[in-house]
Amino acid sequence: MWVEKYRPTKLSDIVNQSEIIGSLEAMIKDPTEMPHLMFTGSAGVGKTTTALCITKQILGDYAKDYTLELNASDERGIGMVREKVKKFSRFAGMADVPFKIIILDEADEMTSDAQTALRRIIEDTAKICRFILIANNISKIIDPIQSRCATFKFTSVGEEDVISRLEMISKKEKIKADKKGLKAIYDYSEGDLRHAINLLQAVASLGPINEENVIKSAGLTKTTDVDEVLKIALGGKIIDAREKMIELIKVYGMSESDFLKYLNAAVFKSKNEKMSEILEIIAKYDYRILVGSNSEIQLSAMLAELSKLSK
Numbered sequence: 266m267w268v269e270k271y272r273p274t275k276l277s278d279i280v281n282q283s284e285i286i287g288s289l290e291a292m293i294k295d296p297t298e299m300p301h302l303m304f305t306g307s308a309g310v311g312k313t314t315t316a317l318c319i320t321k322q323i324l325g326d327y328a329k330d331y332t333l334e335l336n337a338s339d340e341r342g343i344g345m346v347r348e349k350v351k352k353f354s355r356f357a358g359m360a361d362v363p364f365k366i367i368i369l370d371e372a373d374e375m376t377s378d379a380q381t382a383l384r385r386i387i388e389d390t391a392k393i394c395r396f397i398l399i400a401n402n403i404s405k406i407i408d409p410i411q412s413r414c415a416t417f418k419f420t421s422v423g424e425e426d427v428i429s430r431l432e433m434i435s436k437k438e439k440i441k442a443d444k445k446g447l448k449a450i451y452d453y454s455e456g457d458l459r460h461a462i463n464l465l466q467a468v469a470s471l472g473p474i475n476e477e478n479v480i481k482s483a484g485l486t487k488t489t490d491v492d493e494v495l496k497i498a499l500g501g502k503i504i505d506a507r508e509k510m511i512e513l514i515k516v517y518g519m520s521e522s523d524f525l526k527y528l529n530a531a532v533f534k535s536k537n538e539k540m541s542e543i544l545e546i547i548a549k550y551d552y553r554i555l556v557g558s559n560s561e562i563q564l565s566a567m568l569a570e571l572s573k574l575s576k
């Protein structure tokens with residue numbers, strides 16, 4: 266995957282976030298002064314990458330042993346905090362590093378119990394651990410944690426930065442790319458560089474990067490995969506459907522609302538005999554997500570309900 270292959274490994278290679286990178290670089294000159302950090306902002310703009318770069322730059326060769334990275338696929342409850350975070354933060358025997366680093370991706374998905382437990386751990390282990398919390402929605406993080414972190418708000422990646430990054434990758438991969446094609450990718454990506462790079466890779470499998478191929482591929486990857494999710498769910502295979510849905514959202518960066526929009530369109534195309542029931546189910550979950558429920562849980566529940574229709 267090109268997103269991984271071209272993930273920056275040094276802070277100085279991260280584009281678009283120059284103010285943030287500048288202050289972080291100054292901060293880690295003397296790592297013992299580094300506070301806990303909180304990164305917020307939308308998807309695909311460099312939050313996780315920045316956390317990993319900091320870790321590498323501070324811990325060097327020891328990064329593997331002294332970093333705990335918990336990401337979206339890990340459980341978010343209090344059990345996880347007690348088992349993984351507490352255990353890791355406690356073990357002693359550090360040599361040659363100023364502290365251990367714990368990266369909690371999607372920290373805003375943690376239950377409030379878990380956050381309270383985390384707060385204690387942050388306080389108790391201040392001498393030997395630094396936390397980097399990543400949250401899309403900072404208002405879901407409890408105040409006592411917020412107040413202990415220096416917060417950095419990442420902004421969506423601008424057109425010039427997206428295009429120059431895509432040009433760099435195209436060059437290295439030896440694929441032909443014209444300006445209009447790259448601009449079209451930027452338009453679809455809406456400042457989400459992960460999405461842009463994934464789309465570039467998808468288009469490259471069709472041929473040169475030009476506007477026509479981009480439109481073909483952007484429409485293609487998205488909607489046909491969602492058609493597929495619908496088919497699998499209606500066939501009663503909830504686990505397979507959920508896996509594919511998560512892949513679309515997490516790997517390809519499709520937003521939950523786009524997913525529902527495409528799903529809605531897929532229902533009409535399918536001419537399924539239970540169309541009205543399916544549409545009502547989709548509408549119900551669309552609303553629940555709108556009012557702020559956990560969208561991954563809601564979408565899974567929706568697929569569960571759709572798969573029941575097969576019985």
Ligand SMILES: Nc1ncnc2c1ncn2[C@@H]1O[C@H](COP(=O)(O)OP(=O)(O)O)[C@@H](O)[C@H]1O
Pocket residue numbers: 267268269271272273278279280281282307308309310311312313314315422430458459460462
């Ligand atoms: N600011 C950036 N500079 C360079 N590459 C980036 C940047 N933001 C995202 N990317 C690319 O997108 C991928 C996903 O970025 P990531 O840091 O995981 O985003 P998120 O903000 O969702 O944590 C990276 O592997 C990298 O290839």
Ligand SMILES: [Mg+2]
Pocket residue numbers: 312313314370399
């Ligand atoms: Mg991330």
